[in-house]
Structure formats: C-alpha cells, structure tokens
Amino acid sequence: MVLYSPLSSAPAARWKQLLLTKKSLIASIFVIFSLLGLLELLLERGISSRILSSFSLTPNSSSSDQSPLSCSNLFEPSSFQHSTPRPTYSRKANATFLTLARNSDLAGVIHSMKQVEGRFNRDRHYPWVFLNDEPFTEEFIRCTSAVTSAKTHYGQIPRDQWVQPDFIDEDRATKARKALSKIRGVFYADSVSYRNMCRFYSGFFYRQPLLQDFKYYWRVEPDINYRCEIEYDPFLYMEDNNKAYGFTISVPEQKETTPTLWDTSMEFFNQNPQYLHPNNAMRFASKDEGKTWTRCTYWTNFEIGDLDFFRGSEGYNKYFEHLETAGGFYYERWGDAPMHGIAISLLLDRERIHHFDDIAYEHTGWEQCPDPLTPAYERGRCSCDYGNSMAVKWKRYSCQADFDAALAVPRINTE
Numbered sequence: 001m002v003l004y005s006p007l008s009s010a011p012a013a014r015w016k017q018l019l020l021t022k023k024s025l026i027a028s029i030f031v032i033f034s035l036l037g038l039l040e041l042l043l044e045r046g047i048s049s050r051i052l053s054s055f056s057l058t059p060n061s062s063s064s065d066q067s068p069l070s071c072s073n074l075f076e077p078s079s080f081q082h083s084t085p086r087p088t089y090s091r092k093a094n095a096t097f098l099t100l101a102r103n104s105d106l107a108g109v110i111h112s113m114k115q116v117e118g119r120f121n122r123d124r125h126y127p128w129v130f131l132n133d134e135p136f137t138e139e140f141i142r143c144t145s146a147v148t149s150a151k152t153h154y155g156q157i158p159r160d161q162w163v164q165p166d167f168i169d170e171d172r173a174t175k176a177r178k179a180l181s182k183i184r185g186v187f188y189a190d191s192v193s194y195r196n197m198c199r200f201y202s203g204f205f206y207r208q209p210l211l212q213d214f215k216y217y218w219r220v221e222p223d224i225n226y227r228c229e230i231e232y233d234p235f236l237y238m239e240d241n242n243k244a245y246g247f248t249i250s251v252p253e254q255k256e257t258t259p260t261l262w263d264t265s266m267e268f269f270n271q272n273p274q275y276l277h278p279n280n281a282m283r284f285a286s287k288d289e290g291k292t293w294t295r296c297t298y299w300t301n302f303e304i305g306d307l308d309f310f311r312g313s314e315g316y317n318k319y320f321e322h323l324e325t326a327g328g329f330y331y332e333r334w335g336d337a338p339m340h341g342i343a344i345s346l347l348l349d350r351e352r353i354h355h356f357d358d359i360a361y362e363h364t365g366w367e368q369c370p371d372p373l374t375p376a377y378e379r380g381r382c383s384c385d386y387g388n389s390m391a392v393k394w395k396r397y398s399c400q401a402d403f404d405a406a407l408a409v410p411r412i413n414t415e
C-alpha cells in the first residue's frame, strides 16, 4: 500500500495543481466579498455584514435582525408530535404561564415555550401572559402565539412600575453601579434595566391587569429547559394542597449585591412582627433567629405562585414598600430572588411552600434532575443526570439543606 505524501515525487504535480486551485478559490472569495462591499457601499444596506452574520446565527441572536417572516426559522425539528391522540383533561386550575421579555428575547422565549408545551402544556392548554416594558412587535406576537394551542395575552408594563423612581438619587445610584462593576463576578453590576426588572418582579408583576383574573402563575424565562415530561398538573397540585409558592432550585444570593438587604428587612419585621407567620420558614433565611442571613433564595426564574397571596398580603406589600423606600433596588442591586426568598419564608406558613423535586429544570447551566430511584424519573422519561443537580453536584452552593431544615422545625400549635 502506498501512503500518500505531498513530498513524494509522483503526486507532486497533483499537489501543485491543488495549491493553484486553492489560490484561485481564495482569490474568488476575495473578489466576491469585494463586490459585496462595493454593492453595500452603493446600496448602503449592509448586505455583506448580514451574510456574514447569518453564518453565526445562534438561537440567542436578536430577532430584530431577522425578516418579518423569519419566526418559522426559529423552530428546531419538533420535539413533540401533535399527530398522536392526546389525553383530554377535564379539570384545570385558574392559572397562566407568565413571561416577561424584550422583543429581542424572541428566540429564547420560543425555545422555552416549546419546552413547556412539549413537556406539559400541549394537553393542558393553559394560557400565556407576556409582559414587556415596551410594546411587543407584531413578529413577537405572531411567533409566540404560533407555538401554543392556548390563548396568548400581551401587555405593556406602566412606566412608573418599570423605570427607576424619581426619588432615587441618580448620583448615588451611578456611583453604586460603578463601584459594583469593579468587583469581579457580579452579574449585571452596571445594568439599570436589570434593576428595573428585579424591582418589577418584587413589587409589581402581580398588579398587572392581565393577571387579575388568574389565581396561579408559572414563571417562564427565555432559554430554559425541562428535561422530563411533567405528567401531572403542578397548578392543580398547588390548588389541591393549598400551596402558595413552589420552587425547584434554591441558591444563596451574592454578598456584593445585597449588603444591607437583610438588616433593612429585619428593621421592617421588628417594627411589624404581626406579619411574621408563627409557622414560618425563617430557618431557610437565618440559622440564628434573624441575626444573620443564610443568603438563601428560591431561584425565581422558575416559580409557581398563588397571585392571591401576593395581591392580598398586607405584609408582603408593606414589606415591598419598605424596601422601595430604602432604595436598595438601585443603590445596591437587590434581586427579586432574595426579596421573594425573605418574604415567602417569613410571611407564609412553611407548609404552603413547596419544593417541586420531581420537576427537571435547567437554566444557564444550573439544573435540577429527579433522583432516578424515584418514580418521577422513569415516568417522566427524563434526559438529565441527577448527579448534575444543583443539590448534588453543587451541594455547597445549594440551599436545599436549609429548606429541609426549615420544614423540620417543630410547628407551633396555633389553634
């Protein structure tokens, strides 16, 4: 057998020819792009940059780059089949999915919707509520409504519930953002819009008119994954078991984003002890009866909640007002996760907080996968690795042990 070598004399001519072909190929590409550049100059329409960017189109790329008819291109090969006969469910909760998004989040939103529809909602037909601080584009509405057989609703958040309030001292807020940006590893340190989003999810989401007729919401963010079928109805689980708040993953908040949140919170609860539930889950938030904070939060990009609790709880709304007045959403970077974490843990009977340990959920690489020894894993035909779960692989960053400890605290008889 003769091994091919470009240095051997016999194929030398062919090698030379190959080099020539390669050179002419490069020359042709050069000519094509020069022509495109020329055309671009003439038409001033950015053709070549669009051709180049189409080579690196990712699911996260901005939808505004795409033509109005392009939403169909965002669909991956279908992960679920509409053709097979599906069960019909006669009982439903009064519930909706809730997605806050920018128009530029379209591709990620569609990805998430397909996950939710494919793993659960194709048979249940719960509606979707989409909220945005700007008007949704016609493309966003058309593409998202095409993914679900259920109703979709689109709302714009009132400006005063989104933008930084006037009483915030902008100089102080700017200095705080600059200082936070200098610390390595703090996400969104300099972002005002992220702060708007956190404040909105802390104190305003449940006040939106589109949510007024619903009792339960299930929060869905762009670019999330459900790795098992959801074979039962989590909304009905909430209803049947009188749950007010459900989560999948719990993690501690970063110190740098919330230096004064705990003290500000304790100030409120010390002044208003009537709002503390006697059977609360304080142990989730503090190991020493409130002196120090565990920094534990329910990771709020997944949450299923009872809107009546948020709307109707005087304690929750007064607590939010107290935080709002302190200004820490802008002078620091208080997140909705630590705010919800403290409020839910202190205001609610801990029996009303539920860990959905059978739901396989992933976002930004952090995930929860059910234990394969539990029925949920097989029943859900899961495609995830329990060993990668936050509470297993990253146990030291998980707050699951704190939640379990909170549930184990002996109850006070309130009869």
Ligand SMILES: Nc1nc2c(ncn2[C@@H]2O[C@H](COP(=O)(O)OP(=O)(O)O)[C@@H](O)[C@H]2O)c(=O)[nH]1
Residues within 6 Å of the ligand: 099, 100, 101, 102, 103, 105, 131, 132, 133, 134, 193, 194, 197, 220, 221, 222, 301
């Ligand atoms: N309308 C709107 N939605 C936003 C804005 N910033 C964030 N969001 C949404 O708020 C949620 C959380 O934001 P995300 O960037 O995913 O935060 P992360 O998961 O903490 O990295 C997502 O549903 C985003 O689409 C914004 O400025 N406007």
Ligand SMILES: [Mg+2]
Residues within 6 Å of the ligand: 221, 222, 301, 363
């Ligand atoms: Mg996110």
